[in-house]
Amino acid sequence: MATLPQRIVILTGAGISAESGLGTFxxxxxxxxxxxxxxxxxxxxxxxxxxxxxxxxxxxxxxVRDAVPNAAHHALAxxxxxxxxxxxxVTQNVDGxxxxxxxxxxxxxxxxxxxxxxxxxxxxxxxxxDITTGLxxxxxxxxxxxxxxxxxxxxxxxxxxxxxxxxxxCDLFVSIGTSGVVxxxxxxxxxxxxxxxxxxxxxxxxxxDGASMFAEQVNGPASRIVPEFVDRLxxxxx
Numbered sequence: 430m431a432t433l434p435q436r437i438v439i440l441t442g443a444g445i446s447a448e449s450g451l452g453t454f455x456x457x458x459x460x461x462x463x464x465x466x467x468x469x470x471x472x473x474x475x476x477x478x479x480x481x482x483x484x485x486x487x488x489x490x491x492x493v494r495d496a497v498p499n500a501a502h503h504a505l506a507x508x509x510x511x512x513x514x515x516x517x518x519v520t521q522n523v524d525g526x527x528x529x530x531x532x533x534x535x536x537x538x539x540x541x542x543x544x545x546x547x548x549x550x551x552x553x554x555x556x557x558x559d560i561t562t563g564l565x566x567x568x569x570x571x572x573x574x575x576x577x578x579x580x581x582x583x584x585x586x587x588x589x590x591x592x593x594x595x596x597x598x599c600d601l602f603v604s605i606g607t608s609g610v611v612x613x614x615x616x617x618x619x620x621x622x623x624x625x626x627x628x629x630x631x632x633x634x635x636x637x638d639g640a641s642m643f644a645e646q647v648n649g650p651a652s653r654i655v656p657e658f659v660d661r662l663x664x665x666x667x
Contacts, residue, residue, distance in 0.1 A: 440520075490557075525542070546576055615639055618631075
């Protein structure tokens with residue numbers, strides 16, 4: 430990067446939160462090796478056995494609620510605070526750790542575990558209690574149709590138009606802690622590469638499936654390599 434980027438887009442996945450005690454999904458010991466995603470993370474699974482799905486997400490909510498940000502989350506919040514241009518974090522994570530660290534310009538493309546949504550009226554609101562099939566929707570009154578405000582497999586992620594606009598305008602795209610196999614996020618780097626002036630960087634514990642698409646790759650624990658990367662960027666301001 431010869432010049433300072435004016436618009437930075439940062440994509441984050443489960444790998445940035447792993448060192449906060451939140452397991453990843455697709456590694457050899459990831460969550461999808463312990464439960465079938467078809468059973469707990471699809472609309473069909475919810476229709477088939479809503480109690481089982483809600484119990485799974487209620488347990489996840491408790492785990493997430495007690496988690497604290499690590500050095501990687503704090504580094505991104507620091508970058509947003511000090512960078513003179515725009516820094517947008519687009520996260521696949523539903524854990525809320527970016528907000529806890531202080532990031533404000535943030536898109537949750539897969540929703541948030543701390544919110545609830547009604548399948549009937551689409552009302553979304555903060556929610557910190559267990560979700561059960563006996564609850565009424567606070568908005569429309571329907572019973573048994575409340576679910577976590579989390580995008581399941583087969584559903585369209587949130588805010589895609591805003592994300593595509595940001596990718597089209599960015600000078601620097603950074604992917605952190607992603608597997609490179611879940612679309613549409615896995616295709617973001619290809620979209621950015623269409624702009625020859627945009628630099629692309631992958632920061633990951635190990636090379637992702639899409640690592641070859643990036644102009645620059647750094648491997649290692651997120652709590653080390655993300656702060657180092659942010660420090661290098663901020664040092665260019667002086």
